[in-house]
Amino acid sequence: MLDAVAAEWWKLRSVRSTHVIVSVAAGFAVFVVLLAVQQAHVWDGLDAAQRTRFLLRPLQELGGWVAQLCLGVLGVLAAASEYRTGMVRTSLVAVPSRSRFLAAKAVVVALTGLAVGEAVSIGCFLGARLAVGGRPFPDQRAPIAHDLPGFAVSGVAVAVFALLGLALGVLLRSAAGAIVAVVLLWHVVPLLVYHLPGPWNERLGSVMLSGLPTEIAGLSARQSIYGDLLSPPAAAAVLPAYALVPLAFAGLALARRDA
Template identity: 65%
Template sequence: MIDAVAAEWWKLRSVRSTRWTLSVAGAFVLVLMLVAAQEARIWDGLTAREREDLPLRPLQVMGPWVASLCLAVLGALSATSEYRSGTIATSLIAVPHRGRLVAAKAVVVAAVGLTAGEAVAFASCLGPRLVIGGRSFVDQEGSVLHDLPAFAVEGAAVAVFALLGLALGLLTRSAAGAITAVVLLWHVLPLLVFHLPEPWNARAGSVMLSGLASEISGAGAGESIYGGVLPAPAAAAVMLAYALVPLAAAAFAFTRRDA
């Protein structure tokens, strides 16, 4: 198993698409800091009362949100590029045990997703805070240590998206199909669900993957399109299910069909 994981890691790091998807996720943090600088200037011109309505957090959580999409693409490509190039046969000749091959891919994609997700989440928390300096934004009065756990959960959600991308890639065997499905789950479906009649919009909105991290950390749905009816443990279980159920389905299909 260690050999198979090491091989998958070598595969992933030796293609350019990995560097590109990770670079986009990282570069977006810089974009956030530029926007934070602009918000800081706006904040300076507001009255004390108006400042109550300008929180920084929506900007901060956009970092892991965009990273989720990038890492889901990375996860999908780690499977679909093998089908496109035909190296899936070579991979199976090297590691013929199919369950082991899927597991090795999942370990590598999850590890990369978690590392990148946490890095982006913390940078998205700290970067804008540095930019605003001493300005006491309404939601930035707590210490950094108080805020970080919530961002750690946002970072973990990135790994879930990466695994979801891998599973969809294995199931569809097509980058276009897998990435389209990811985008649907990432943002399109939550928008549709938001327009369901009451109370179904809040109920369905509470199990949308992009909103689960806020529910787990207790930050709440706030003004977002997501619902917030799930208690934290239930939200955590749903998030885990997003990672594992599609992956199990993909492994099931992968072990039963001809390569």
């Protein structure tokens, strides 16, 4: 199993798409911090009444949200590029056990997603705080240790998106199809759900993948298109299901299909 994981890691780091995707996510984190610097200047020009309504958190959360999409695409490419080139046959000749092949890919994609997700999500959180300095934004008054877990969960959601992408890549065998599916789950379906008649917009909005980190952190979703009906433990149970259920289907498909 370790051999297979090491081989998948070698595969992932030896193609340019991986470097491009990680660079885009990292670049976006830098962009978020730069925006925070600009927000600090805006803050300085506001009067006291305006300052009580001026929030920084939506900007801080943007980094993790974009990283979800980036790493979702990375997960898709980890599988679909093998189907596109036919290299999947070479892979399965080298590692004939389909379950070991998929598990090795999942380990590598998940760890990459987690590392990039945490770096981007926590980086945006801390970077934005640094950028605004001591300015008392109404949503930045809590100590760092209090807000950090929320952003750490957001980083986990990035890994979940990466695994979801991987599973869709295996199931659909087409990068274009799987990326469209990832984008749908990432933002299009939540937007549609938001416009459903109540109470369904709230109910379904509470189980949307991108909104789960907020619920796990126990925060209100009033400012967003998502719902917040789930308790933090319930939301924490739904989050990994978004990775594991599609992966289970991918494993079944892989085992039953001719390569």
